[in-house]
Amino acid sequence: MRAAAFTGIGSPEHVDVESFPDPEPGPGEAVLEVEACSINHHDLWILRDGFRIDEDELPYVAGMDVAGTVSAIGDDVDGVEPGDEVLLCPNQTCGSCRYCREGPENLCERFDLYHGGLAEYAAVEADRLIALPDGVEPAAAAAIPVAYMTAFRMLEEAEVGPGDLVFVPGATGGVGVAAIQLADVLGARTIGTSTSREKLDRLETLGADHVVESGDPDEIREAVTEIGRVDVTINHLGGPYSEVGLNVLRRGGRMAICGQTAGPTSTLTMGDLFLNHKRVIGSTMGTQRDLERLVDLVADRRLEPVVYERYSLEDADRAFADMDDRNAVGKLVVEP
Ligand SMILES: NC(=O)c1ccc[n+]([C@@H]2O[C@H](COP(=O)([O-])OP(=O)(O)OC[C@H]3O[C@@H](n4cnc5c(N)ncnc54)[C@H](OP(=O)(O)O)[C@@H]3O)[C@@H](O)[C@H]2O)c1
Numbered sequence: 001m002r003a004a005a006f007t008g009i010g011s012p013e014h015v016d017v018e019s020f021p022d023p024e025p026g027p028g029e030a031v032l033e034v035e036a037c038s039i040n041h042h043d044l045w046i047l048r049d050g051f052r053i054d055e056d057e058l059p060y061v062a063g064m065d066v067a068g069t070v071s072a073i074g075d076d077v078d079g080v081e082p083g084d085e086v087l088l089c090p091n092q093t094c095g096s097c098r099y100c101r102e103g104p105e106n107l108c109e110r111f112d113l114y115h116g117g118l119a120e121y122a123a124v125e126a127d128r129l130i131a132l133p134d135g136v137e138p139a140a141a142a143a144i145p146v147a148y149m150t151a152f153r154m155l156e157e158a159e160v161g162p163g164d165l166v167f168v169p170g171a172t173g174g175v176g177v178a179a180i181q182l183a184d185v186l187g188a189r190t191i192g193t194s195t196s197r198e199k200l201d202r203l204e205t206l207g208a209d210h211v212v213e214s215g216d217p218d219e220i221r222e223a224v225t226e227i228g229r230v231d232v233t234i235n236h237l238g239g240p241y242s243e244v245g246l247n248v249l250r251r252g253g254r255m256a257i258c259g260q261t262a263g264p265t266s267t268l269t270m271g272d273l274f275l276n277h278k279r280v281i282g283s284t285m286g287t288q289r290d291l292e293r294l295v296d297l298v299a300d301r302r303l304e305p306v307v308y309e310r311y312s313l314e315d316a317d318r319a320f321a322d323m324d325d326r327n328a329v330g331k332l333v334v335e336p
Pocket residue numbers: 039040041042146147150169170171172173174175176193194195196199215236237258259260261262283284285323326330
């Protein structure tokens with residue numbers, strides 16, 4: 001089979017189509033003919049910095065968000081059959097730790113994620129497959145898992161409700177757009193930021209109530225404060241945006257954090273945190289049940305995952321370049 005693999009660490013120029021042996025399903029596994037696989041910033045971290053892999057694992061096939069058709073099943077698989085259209089929940093859990101027993105599963109002590117979807121075929125855990133309802137296209141489905149599960153869980157953990165004001169610094173990428181759309185589904189109002197006017201125009205058509213064109217933390221703090229006191233900040237950027245995200249909260253407000261695109265550390269003012277009863281919540285991914293709920297929202301036409309562009313396998317390098325160059329609004333989907 002062919003796969004878009006990282007053949008080196010560094011820039012999107014190291015994404016090349018290579019040949020690999022066709023995967024065979026092991027016990028409990030299904031092989032999917034991949035119809036669509038979206039990319040995430042996580043994949044870009046692997047390509048740019050060699051995050052989580054060793055050089056000797058090259059060529060490396062990334063891709064966590066896989067939708068496709070079951071082409072073969074291994075022993076001990078019930079629930080899916082060849083020909084089924086499915087979406088993979090990329091969660092990998094041990095099934096035996098305290099958090100697997102008590103839930104939620106995304107706290108698993110040995111939590112990991114599936115990688116390998118940027119290929120014509122993928123061998124995956126059959127128990128992690130969700131049937132695609134009629135009317136949910138593979139490209140739309142593949143846009144959902146990592147970005148929408150993560151945003152959904154953060155909104156839940158931060159207890160977003162109708163009428164709340166939700167602030168999303170960096171609102172035009174996978175997690176950002178998902179947070180804006182899902183906050184809207186929950187009846188909340190939103191503020192999104194971007195450094196690009198053009199991307200903000202698109203974000204407004206996707207339901208953002210207020211937009212701020214800036215990448216400067218102080219300017220953003222001022223603009224958001226003028227709009228109103230924020231109930232919840234959904235923060236995937238980290239770095240200096242974390243201090244801003246905390247400052248703009250009302251008394252009792254919550255900030256959920258899932259990422260550090262803009263840096264791993266930030267200054268937080270203790271007095272602002274405790275005197276104003278604010279809360280900071282760390283969150284990673286979501287549960288398979290969350291993903292099922294999201295697929296149902298799409299099937300019910302209450303949510304339309306935002307696909308910026310679809311790319312062939314040969315153009316996977318361009319998908320990574322578009323993410324790296326910050327061109328996209330929403331998700332970039334490769335169709336092998
Ligand atoms: N913990 C988890 O479970 C989890 C799950 C998913 C994602 N994440 C993390 O969340 C982050 C977002 O992931 P994603 O896939 O949504 O990424 P993405 O699509 O690349 O995000 C693009 C957004 O980030 C902004 N941005 C990019 N680089 C920036 C920089 N250096 N400074 C400020 N803003 C910047 C862009 O702003 P402009 O509009 O101005 O270009 C855009 O709004 C990543 O760090 C990822 O690792 C974590």
